Amino acid sequence: MSVKDRKFDIIISEILRIGVILSIVLxxxxxxxxxxxxxxxxxxxxxxTSSNSKFNSxxxxxxxxxxxxxxxxVSYIILGLLVLISIPIVRTFISLVxxxxxxxxxxxxxxxxxxxxxxxxxxFLPFII
Amino acid sequence: MYYIPFQAIEELVIIVIIGVFAGIIGALTGIGGGGILTPFxxxxxxxxxPYATGASYIATIATSSGAASAYVRDRITNVRIGxxxxxxxxxxxxxxxxxxxxxxxxxxxFLIYIIFGIILFSNIPSMLxxxxxxxxxKKPADFTTRxxxxxxxxxxPVLQREVNYIGRRWWLASLIMFFAGIISGLLGIGxxxxxxxxxxxxxxxxxxxxxxxSNFMIGVTAAAGSSIYWLFGYIQPFIAAGTAIGVTIGSxxxxxxxxxxxxxxxxxxxxxxxxxxxxxxxxxxIYRLGIFFPLYFEYLIPLVxxxxxxxxxxxxxx
Numbered sequence: 529m530s531v532k533d534r535k536f537d538i539i540i541s542e543i544l545r546i547g548v549i550l551s552i553v554l555x556x557x558x559x560x561x562x563x564x565x566x567x568x569x570x571x572x573x574x575x576x577t578s579s580n581s582k583f584n585s586x587x588x589x590x591x592x593x594x595x596x597x598x599x600x601x602v603s604y605i606i607l608g609l610l611v612l613i614s615i616p617i618v619r620t621f622i623s624l625v626x627x628x629x630x631x632x633x634x635x636x637x638x639x640x641x642x643x644x645x646x647x648x649x650x651x652f653l654p655f656i657i
Numbered sequence: 658m659y660y661i662p663f664q665a666i667e668e669l670v671i672i673v674i675i676g677v678f679a680g681i682i683g684a685l686t687g688i689g690g691g692g693i694l695t696p697f698x699x700x701x702x703x704x705x706x707p708y709a710t711g712a713s714y715i716a717t718i719a720t721s722s723g724a725a726s727a728y729v730r731d732r733i734t735n736v737r738i739g740x741x742x743x744x745x746x747x748x749x750x751x752x753x754x755x756x757x758x759x760x761x762x763x764x765x766x767f768l769i770y771i772i773f774g775i776i777l778f779s780n781i782p783s784m785l786x787x788x789x790x791x792x793x794x795k796k797p798a799d800f801t802t803r804x805x806x807x808x809x810x811x812x813x814p815v816l817q818r819e820v821n822y823i824g825r826r827w828w829l830a831s832l833i834m835f836f837a838g839i840i841s842g843l844l845g846i847g848x849x850x851x852x853x854x855x856x857x858x859x860x861x862x863x864x865x866x867x868x869x870x871s872n873f874m875i876g877v878t879a880a881a882g883s884s885i886y887w888l889f890g891y892i893q894p895f896i897a898a899g900t901a902i903g904v905t906i907g908s909x910x911x912x913x914x915x916x917x918x919x920x921x922x923x924x925x926x927x928x929x930x931x932x933x934x935x936x937x938x939x940x941x942x943i944y945r946l947g948i949f950f951p952l953y954f955e956y957l958i959p960l961v962x963x964x965x966x967x968x969x970x971x972x973x974x975x
Contacts, residue, residue, distance in 0.1 A: 540736065541726050541729040541730035544722050544726035548722050548905055551901065552902055556902060566662075574662075576895050577668065577895045579668070579708070579896070580703070580705065581893060581895070584707075584890040584891070584892060584893045584894075585887045585892035585894070588887075602894055605898045608901070609892070609894070609897055609898070612718055612901055613718055613883045615876070616722065616879070617880050619722075619877075623740050634806075635741065635806075638743075638744050641748075642743040645743075645744070645748055646877065649747065649881040649882065649884075650880075651884070653751060654888050657755060657757065657758065657885075
């Protein structure tokens with residue numbers, strides 16, 4: 529285990545920590561806003577919190593985030609969830625940078641394949657299955 | 658007139674509490690924690706199965722990122738091995754998603770569940786056998802050890818010394834990871850248990866390294882499936898929010914616990930989970946085959962099986 533490995537372990541660890549805290553803060557803030565305002569995104573609280581709620585991610589798109597400016601609770605929850613989901617992908621990019629700096633050819637190739645797989649699964653897969 | 662939405666708050670608190678439990682187990686054993694979360698949501702809250710699946714997906718990501726920060730800093734997770742094995746896991750997940758239509762339209766999914774369950778069961782004896790060793794017995798390195806740099810070291814908090822280890826049979830682990838990926842893509846479950854077995858059994862890594870590296874990996878597999886889950890409407894913001902908060906808190910405590918318990922205890926907990934998930938998968942396979950029984954059997958019978966197993970490993974075959 530080289531000194532560089534150690535340094536990048538700490539960088540990855542910090543990114544994970546900051547990302548998770550940011551995400552949880554956003555989600556908690558969103559819940560508080562949603563409860564205090566009695567709903568969000570023009571929906572009453574009951575329509576969002578009921579377990580059989582028809583409101584789910586298929587109805588959420590990029591415009592659902594515009595509520596962040598007007599302190600809409602649901603928008604903050606969605607933003608928090610998106611941050612959470614993006615953490616593992618960001619982390620993989622950091623690993624790629626690490627291996628490029630170390631000129632570790634085998635792991636540069638492996639990490640690039642992983643990233644291609646992830647991006648393919650995110651941007652193409654849902655539309656061809 | 659504003660009234661306090663007690664019912665929603667109560668539901669949120671309970672989801673958070675279940676999430677904490679799932680997060681602790683996930684951080685200790687390297688499985689996503691969905692297997693623990695789903696029964697509670699479905700049986701006690703009447704949450705529809707797609708939303709429960711979405712919640713366990715969120716739990717997987719939260720437990721992965723929440724615990725990995727501590728494990729990577731303490732060098733218990735082997736980032737290099739985890740990243741390298743992602744190649745076949747993510748490829749498998751894509752193949753699984755692409756073949757899902759064929760599998761479901763030919764009603765073959767029961768077979769996948771049953772095979773998965775049997776694989777988990779078949780690993781119980783070797784898990785029990787290796788309980789007696791704190792660290793895996795030394796095995797010779799092979800050509801993959803050198804090419805893929807499968808060596809590592811971590812400070813073992815229980816043995817109180819630096820542990821050096823080497824991994825081997827990268828190809829075999831990759832093959833198992835590919836299969837784990839297919840299962841993730843097909844069935845929408847994390848298959849974290851298989852990832853742990855790939856590193857523990859095939860690569861001969863210390864169990865602490867295997868569970869934490871699996872934990873590190875499941876986040877990436879889940880992230881690859883994010884747009885499918887998102888577009889298909891599996892993620893219900895309220896349930897997902899409570900799950901994310903609970904699981905993150907739980908995974909934080911899980912990392913503290915892992916530093917205090919022996920490898921033997923980790924293996925015990927993991928083996929009990931193999932019994933639980935294995936039974937659940939076989940039952941689900943039988944159900945999909947067309948032999949119907951009440952839904953709660955699918956969770957109750959595994960629970961009973963797991964409890965009997967706990968009794969067996971603590972009192973009969975110590």
